[in-house]
Amino acid sequence: MDHSAWDAIKGYFPENFNGSRILVxxxxxxxxxxxxxxxxxxxxxxxxxxxxxxxxxxxxxxxxVPREYExxxxxxxxxxxxxxxxxxxxxxxxxxxxxxxxxxKDVAEALDRFDIYDNVKRIPKILSxxxxxxxxxxxxxxxxxxxxxxxxxxxxxxxxxxWVAEGFLMPHKNMSLEEVAExxxxxxxxxxxxxxxxLSINGKVKSCKVHDRVHEVCVRxxxxxxxxxxxxxNHAPKASRWLSCQTSHWPITQTGYGNCTLDNIHSVLCFGxxxxxxxxxxxxxxxxxxxxxxxxxxxxxQGMPSEIxxxxxxxxxxxxxxxxxxxxxxxKLKNLLTLIVTSWMEKCPLQxxxxxLDLPQLRHxxxxxxxxxxxxxxxxxxxxxxxxxxxxxxxxxxNFRMVPNLKELGIYIEGQLAPSYLGSLVHLHLLEKLKFxxxxxxxxxxxxxxxxxxKKLTLCYTYLPWKEMDTIGELxxxxxxxxxxxxxxxxxxxxxxxxFRELKAxxxxxxxxxxxxxxxxxxxxxxxxxxxxxxxxxQIPINFxxxxxLKLIVLECCYSFLVTSAVQISSTKKLFFMGTTxxxxxxxxxxxxxxxxxxxxxxxxxxxxxxxESVGRYKELSVGCSDQERLKxxxxxxxxxxxxxxxxxNAFKDLKRKVLRRK
Numbered sequence: 001m002d003h004s005a006w007d008a009i010k011g012y013f014p015e016n017f018n019g020s021r022i023l024v025x026x027x028x029x030x031x032x033x034x035x036x037x038x039x040x041x042x043x044x045x046x047x048x049x050x051x052x053x054x055x056x057x058x059x060x061x062x063x064x065v066p067r068e069y070e071x072x073x074x075x076x077x078x079x080x081x082x083x084x085x086x087x088x089x090x091x092x093x094x095x096x097x098x099x100x101x102x103x104x105k106d107v108a109e110a111l112d113r114f115d116i117y118d119n120v121k122r123i124p125k126i127l128s129x130x131x132x133x134x135x136x137x138x139x140x141x142x143x144x145x146x147x148x149x150x151x152x153x154x155x156x157x158x159x160x161x162x163w164v165a166e167g168f169l170m171p172h173k174n175m176s177l178e179e180v181a182e183x184x185x186x187x188x189x190x191x192x193x194x195x196x197x198x199l200s201i202n203g204k205v206k207s208c209k210v211h212d213r214v215h216e217v218c219v220r221x222x223x224x225x226x227x228x229x230x231x232x233x234n235h236a237p238k239a240s241r242w243l244s245c246q247t248s249h250w251p252i253t254q255t256g257y258g259n260c261t262l263d264n265i266h267s268v269l270c271f272g273x274x275x276x277x278x279x280x281x282x283x284x285x286x287x288x289x290x291x292x293x294x295x296x297x298x299x300x301x302q303g304m305p306s307e308i309x310x311x312x313x314x315x316x317x318x319x320x321x322x323x324x325x326x327x328x329x330x331x332k333l334k335n336l337l338t339l340i341v342t343s344w345m346e347k348c349p350l351q352x353x354x355x356x357l358d359l360p361q362l363r364h365x366x367x368x369x370x371x372x373x374x375x376x377x378x379x380x381x382x383x384x385x386x387x388x389x390x391x392x393x394x395x396x397x398x399n400f401r402m403v404p405n406l407k408e409l410g411i412y413i414e415g416q417l418a419p420s421y422l423g424s425l426v427h428l429h430l431l432e433k434l435k436f437x438x439x440x441x442x443x444x445x446x447x448x449x450x451x452x453x454x455k456k457l458t459l460c461y462t463y464l465p466w467k468e469m470d471t472i473g474e475l476x477x478x479x480x481x482x483x484x485x486x487x488x489x490x491x492x493x494x495x496x497x498x499x500f501r502e503l504k505a506x507x508x509x510x511x512x513x514x515x516x517x518x519x520x521x522x523x524x525x526x527x528x529x530x531x532x533x534x535x536x537x538x539q540i541p542i543n544f545x546x547x548x549x550l551k552l553i554v555l556e557c558c559y560s561f562l563v564t565s566a567v568q569i570s571s572t573k574k575l576f577f578m579g580t581t582x583x584x585x586x587x588x589x590x591x592x593x594x595x596x597x598x599x600x601x602x603x604x605x606x607x608x609x610x611x612x613e614s615v616g617r618y619k620e621l622s623v624g625c626s627d628q629e630r631l632k633x634x635x636x637x638x639x640x641x642x643x644x645x646x647x648x649x650n651a652f653k654d655l656k657r658k659v660l661r662r663k
Contacts, residue, residue, distance in 0.1 A: 156182070
C-alpha cells in the first residue's frame with residue numbers, strides 16, 4: 001500500500017555503478033511513482049490472449065472447443081478485462097463444469113453484473129464467484145488456508161495431516177484419509193484456487209500456497225462463518241474455531257482466554273517469529289476440546305507444560321523444545337493421530353519417552369533422530385509414517401511386524417549393525433518410502449532384504465562402495481533413488497548388472513564420483529536426473545541420450561563442463577528421436593561454476609561460499625573406507641580448502657582495491 005517497506009531496505013542496495021538493477025512489482029501506482037520517475041505499466045492481456053489462456057486451461061492444448069462453448073467463453077473473457085488472475089480462476093471453475101452449458105451461462109450472466117471499470121472490487125467478486133461454485137466438501141478445506149499467513153509456503157504433508165485431524169474428509173472405502181486429502185487438494189489446484197509451489201523429484205506436489213487475493217477470500221469467508229480468528233497486532237483475541245497466532249509474543253494468556261467459557265476452539269496454530277515459551281500456562285476451559293495444537297515455531301526452553309496432556313481430544317500435536325519430556329504423560333492422549341516433536345537447538349537433543357508409539361490411534365510420528373524409540377510390543381495397524389527410528393547396536397532388534405501398515409520410515413543408525421539386524425524390514429509390504437541416515441558408525445551394511453514394494457529410497461552419510469549399487473538396482477519397484485552426502489564413496493561407478501527397471505528419478509548430492517560408466521540399459525525409464533555438488537564428475541554418460549523417457553537434467557553447484565556434457569546429451573537425444581513423440585530433454589543449471597585450467601573455481605567466488613562448499617563437499621569423509629583412503633581423502637580436503645580460501649581471499653582483496661579506486 002505504501003513505500004515504507006522500500007524505505008526500510010533500500011539502504012542495503014547502494015548505487016555502485018556496476019550495471020546491476022532491481023526490479024520491483026506493485027499494484028499501486030503511487031508506490032511505483034515513488035520508486036521510479038518513469039514506471040513501466042504492464043498492459044492488459046488482449047482478448048485473443050485471454051481466450052487462448054482460458055480455452056487451453058479448460059479444454060487442453062490439442063482439443064477443439066465446441067461452438068456453443070466458444071461463444072459463451074469469449075463473452076466471459078471479455079468481462080474478465082485483461083487480468084490473468086481473473087481469467088485463470090474463472091477457467092479453473094469452468095474446467096470442472098465443461099459438460100454443463102448452464103453453469104457457463106450462469107457465470108457469464110454473473111460477470112455481466114460486475115462493474116467492468118472497477119478492478120478493485122471486480123477481482124474479489126470474481127474470486128468469490130469461483131468460491132461459490134465449490135462443492136460443500138471442499139469449502140472447509142479452502143477456508144483452512146486462511147489459517148496460514150499471507151504468502152506462507154505450506155507443506156502438503158502438513159496440510160493433509162491437519163485436514164485429517166480437523167475431520168474435514170469424507171471416508172472412501174478404497175482410499176486412506178490422507179489419499180482423500182490429496183485428492184481434495186488436487187481439485188483445488190485444478191480450480192486454480194491453490195498454486196503449486198514446489199514439486200518433489202518424482203513430480204508430485206511437495207508444497208503449495210495461495211495467491212494473496214485468493215487468501216483474502218479464504219480469510220473473509222472463514223471469519224464470516226466465525227471459524228477463524230487471526231491474532232496479531234491489529235486484532236484482539238476472540239474465541240473462534242481456529243486461532244491463527246501471528247504475533248511475536250505468547251498469545252494464549254489469562255487476559256485473553258482465561259475467562260472465556262466457550263468450548264468451540266478446535267485449533268491453535270502459531271506462526272510468530274522468535275516466540276519463546278517458558279512457564280506460561282496453556283490450557284483454559286475454552287480449550288478443552290482442542291483438536292490441533294501446532295507450536296512447531298514456538299521455542300520452548302523447559303520442556304512443555306504438563307497440562308498439555310489434559311487436552312484429551314488432541315489429534316495433532318507439534319512441539320519444539322530443548323527440555324526433557326520424560327514427565328509428559330503422552331499416554332493420556334488416546335486420540336492423537338499426528339505427533340511432531342523436535343529440538344530447536346541442535347546441541348540440545350531431546351529427552352523423550354521411548355514408548356510413544358504405543359499410543360493407539362497414531363498415524364504419523366516425527367521425532368528427532370537422536371531420540372530413542374522402541375517399536376510397540378503390540379501390533380499397531382494405524383501407524384503409517386515414522387521419522388525417525390533410532391537404531392543402535394546396543395538395542396534389541398526392531399520387529400517391524402508390529403507396524404505392518406507403515407508407508408514411510410526413516411531409520412537413524414548409531415553403532416555397528418550386522419546386515420541381518422534389520423532383516424524384519426521385508427515384512428513391511430506397504431512401505432513405499434525408506435530413508436537411512438548414519439551417525440557414528442564404523443561401517444554401514446545394506447540390510448539383507450528390503451520391503452518388497454519399496455518405491456523411494458534415500459541414503460545419507462552411508463559411505464557405501466559403488467559396487468553395492470547393484471543390490472539396490474535389483475529392487476523391482478524402485479522409482480526414486482536419492483544419494484545424499486556421500487551415500488556412496490569412490491571415484492568410479494560402473495554398474496555390472498542391468499537394473500533399475502522402474503527408476504524414474506535419480507539424485508546424487510555431494511559425491512567424490514569422477515567416472516560414471518553406464519548406458520541406457522541400466523536406467524531404461526529414467527525421467528529426471530539431479531546432480532548437486534558433484535565437483536569431481538567430468539561427464540554424464542553420453543548413452544543417456546538413448547533414454548527416450550529422460551525429460552530433465554538438473555545441475556546444481558557443478559562445474560561448467562558437466563553442463564556442457566548435459567547439453568550434448570540433450571542435442572544428441574533430439575537428433576536421435578527426431579520425428580517421434582518423445583519428450584524433449586531440458587537442462588536446468590543452478591549456480592554453475594566455471595572451470596579454470598588448474599581445476600579451481602572462478603575468482604569471483606566469495607570467501608564464505610568457498611569455505612561452505614568445500615566443507616560441505618567433504619563433510620565427515622572418514623567412514624566406510626579403508627584407513628589409507630580416509631587419509632588420502634582428508635589430505636585432499638585440506639589441500640582443496642586451502643587453495644580455495646587463498647584464491648577467494650585474493651579475489652576479495654582485488655575487488656576491495658577496485659572499489660577504493662572508484663571512490
